[in-house]
Amino acid sequence: MQVLRAVVTSGSVTAAARNLGYTPSAVSQQMAALEKEAGIGLLERTGRGVRPTEAGRLLTEYAAVLGRHLAEAETALAELRAGRTGRVVVRYFATAGARLVAPAVAALRREQPGVQVELRLGEAEDSLVEVRERRADVALLIRPRDKVSVDGIRFVHLAEDRYVAVLPRGHRLAAKQVLDLTDLADEPWVGSDQPGPCLDPVLEACGAAGFSPDFVVESGDYATAQGFVAAGLGVGLIPEMGLGNHHPDVVVREVRNPEPVRAVYAALREPAPVHPALHRLLDALRSAAAGCSARGA
Template sequence: MLDMRRMQLLRAVVTSGSVTAAARNLGYTPSAVSQQMATLEKEAGITLLERSGRGVRPTDAGRLLTEYAALIGRQVAEAETALADLRAGRTGRVVVRYFATVGATLLAPALAELRGEHPGIQVDLRLTGSDDPLPEVREGRADVALVVRPRGGAFVDGVRFVHLLDDTYRAVLPKGHRLASKRVLDLSDLAEEPWVASEWPGPCLDAILTACGAAGFSPDFAVESEDYATAQGFVAAGLGVSLVPVTGLAGHHPAVVVRKVRNPEPVRAIYAAVRGPGPDPIALRGLLDALRRAATP
């Protein structure tokens, strides 16, 4: 196998025109350079240099290796520059998994900030469906996943959770509903109402059911909905009342009213799940910082 350092030394000899000149330029002794060239010729299995007057010139094989040595040198320099940019956070790649309602309200402003501060960082975004994104984070296929989980939830091996936001729920009522005139509702005010389910089974629905349980009732879901916009449409049609998180109310239906809820106030906790325990690469750390700022009112 050819030694890359000896190839670079061959390049210096060919460029300098002699072993003596190359040795002088590099701070070596001529005998040391000659020994390295002899070893490189044994590795190559062919003569690389031939005498020319007081100096040397490359054979065809020597010229070939010299050209490759120059190419390798450029590639190594490029690699060193790329590594320096990566270490400094000027470049990099972050793979992000997120759910729909945090896309516009939380992730978009964070990415805009990240792009402004680190334009060389590439972000790979993918919307999560029903699949749990935590295995992707644990196995290194994703750098961060935005998830909803209970406060103080169970430990997940290989994953660290960074709290971003407590997303409170609001009551959504049809205009003209008997409770629409109240500015703030007790959750128990909705106990006898038919409900439009705004969440699929999982941590978001669990937050609603837990709050309703604390208020002394279980909601009677008359209609199930796949998303918050559809749920509001069902509410507007008079099919029931619903709870929708603030991040899902960026543009609410004109035929509904939105009211605060208390005793208790339902809330879902949003976290950034990252591979633990760290330290985080600069690109990921920059995104987490931007997410925290986007989540701050």
């Protein structure tokens, strides 16, 4: 149909062939094939040239519309291929929201405002199912380093989120800038995590230091845990990502020998290729994670 449009616009088969870079016989053959397919004449001779029949004019108008749509589609595809447009569905855990997801999405929007990002909090296992079932493109989660092999999922390491000690202001250990984990062995503890990949690093580190923490109170989140610590109910370990809202009546100290750390991963569908917009978001998440590490240092 685009050849028909060229013939009608040029006024002759010869001129259309020259403009298209074809031979006149090739253009004539295409016109004959198109007329046979349409079942009606499309061109009529006028001296040395041709003009469209009513059917030819009709198809020429549609060819113009199709040409515009094709050009728009090619442009849109190029934008998508370059990562300047697209849609990324993200699932994340709460403490990653402010420290990783927010700065990463903000950076992505500044760089590529045409990329749409859908964000939603999700539990780790539910988020993995969504990624596997193609309802999400990426899920951020805490994962033990020895459990990063799951069928249909590829894990990309983003960050190491180290735990720090949280003490009541005025506590006898607050004068030390860095605590050995054994310094906390005889203290009452405030728990802030449910059993699983966030609590495990704490229990493993304490076990390596030769003791088990004495949890005297459990909290459902890090903000509540800080409140319990501030009230003098005990001490605790909280990952740095969980210290977004620092309670004014607690002090934070580094711990060592050993230092508990939890690993943050991005879970992607495997073996599906990473499309450009998702690749750009992963780069932004890595940059945000590097920024967190630099501030922590």
